[in-house]
Amino acid sequence: MTINEASEKYNIPIEVLKEYESWGLCSEVKKVMGVWQYDDQDLERLSMIMTLHDIGFSNEEVETYMRLLLEGKSTENERLRMLNELRSNALDEIHFKEKQLERMDYLRHKIRNNKK
Secondary structure (H helix, E strand, O other): OOHHHHHHHHOOOHHHHHHHHHOOOOOOOEEEOOEEEOOHHHHHHHHHHHHHHHOOOOHHHHHHHHHHHHHOHHHHHHHHHHHHHHHHHHHHHHHHHHHHHHHHHHHHHHHHHHHO
């Protein structure tokens, strides 16, 4: 499958595919007549990359995570640490937003009571 076909079929931006190729993580990708050919394993890796982007990893963190993933089982603790750190940051953001909502609700309540 070419880069354009993979982009179209799996709705992966061409930029992400090119970035993936530039990281050198696509050792399984074959170059045929000047065009990259993606196999099923490459598409699985690309799916993981998209998931990592979706959950909030930066490009650098995605690259680090993917390199660790390719190293195998011995890197599970480091990958788990990365995910735990991202999760903790997400929870901090959620708690901050909850406090903002509480303050908004207080102000809304105050305005409603003043109308009475």
